[in-house]
Amino acid sequence: MSWIDSAQANLKWHYAHTSHGGQLTTGLERIENNDPAYDIARGFSTLPGVPDALCIFDGQEGDTYISPEEYWRTAAGMNLTRDVLNHNPTINVSQWSWCCQPNSYSANDIQAYLDSISVLEAEFPEVTFIYMTGNAQTGPGNHYNQNLAQGYNRYLRNEQTRDYCIANNKVLFDFADIDCWWYNSTSEEWELSTYEYWNGSDSVTVPFEHPQYNINQAAHTSYENCENKGKAVWWMMAELAGWDSLTGLFKESSGFESYSLSQNYPNPFDQHTDIRYTIPKNRDKLYGPEKSGQVILYTILKVYDVMGNEIATLVDEQKQPGEYEVEFDGSGLPAGIYYYRLTVGNFSQTRKMILY
Incomplete structure (x- = not known):
């Protein structure tokens, strides 16, 4: 059985999100439409029981647009998350997606997010909680937000989350990083989109959403960007199911075969x-x-x-x-x-x- 099959058979995913988080589910649906082997079953405020599909509990009980206050930021929100996990004991992956909060959040706000997820991890050790970075749309010429100072703050807050996950061996879905890279099929190279920002003492290179994705086809971005995120979800789920991505990657034997x-x-x-x-x-x-x-x-x-x-x-x-x-x-x-x-x-x- 392939690792995609294993993920479909063994993983049950609680995914709570705002509108930007819909990029993942849109991407998954488009991938499934192109190849039925990547079958998903998405239940709104409920967990489907479809065999041979990645079953997704989308939202919380009674709602599908989930703000920070409804997942981790308040005691009531954390109780909503606990309810989903307690009432659906087969769920073994839980994840919440940002909207644009990191544009304005302070370091203390992000630390509160990290602390809350850590509390849930301790309470539900059988569940893998997926940390996320916020979207990287804010930047010059972007249709959604062009405030460069907010984009710089978002970059700092996402770096804070990345550093925490690296230092503490957490699972991170790097939403922002996927936003910033685009594969140029003509040059056959990946391009990173950035702008320069003066923070008062230094010029800082700030990654932001690649202009190729700067269109509102679905969930504030392009279909291509959504599909990239859907592919990243499948990669992540396969690894959570036990796939060794390093073994899968390195097939040739000429020089520098592995990290x-x-x-x-x-x-x-x-x-x-x-x-x-x-x-x-x-x-x-x-x-x-x-x-x-x-x-x-x-x-x-x-x-x-x-x-x-x-x-x-x-x-x-x-x-x-x-x-x-x-x-x-x-x-x-x-x-x-x-x-x-x-x-x-x-x-x-x-x-x-x-x-x-």
Whole structure:
């Protein structure tokens, strides 16, 4: 049985969202229309019982447009989420999608979101809670919102969520990242859409929704963008069902076959140590289980302390396939245990190092 079959057979998905979150379900429906093997069964405020389909409880009990206050931000909203999970014990995946709240939310607001989901995780250990970033539409020329300051704030808040998920090994559906990339079939390259924003002290490169998606065909965006997100859902569900995406990705045997993060050397170390990592040649597309070309992925290498606080960013850029080495300077840091994590697309690996 394929991993898509396994996801359909074994996963029951509670998905609460606002209008932007409809991009995922629109994409899933369009994928299903093109290939019935990707069958979904979507129930509005109810969980379908359709065999051989990914069954989706859409919304909460009695409502399908779910604001933060109706899922995580208030005690009443968290109780609504608890009701869905308690009344439907076969649900084993739960997820809530943003609208545009990160445009104006503070760091404390996002931390409240992270804290609330953590509470639910502790109460329902058999359920995988999917964290999300907010949409990246706000930017120059966008039909939905052109406020560059809000786009910058959204970028910071999404980074806050990403950093938390990386540091705490959470499952993240990176809605914003999918918004920003478009595959140019002419050049056969992925394009990242950005603008420059002056934050008062520095010029910051802010990713935002690619202009190719800047049309309101469904849920405030293009059908293509919706389908990208639908493919990402299937990729995620297959992994949750047990698929090893790395095994699925690397089929050739020529050079740099797999991602790797080596143990730093020397370790333990005094002030300076070197970290090596490998980016493989065969990097399949980001968004789904079917191969349809290569994708450019950012490479991120960060260092954390034992409390999960970010200490340093060693790499945060696009990288070509190859072997790399970067030096970490620990001078000025207290002796102790630190962790370094490599993240490239769906790959993530963490190792421990000791500073004396």
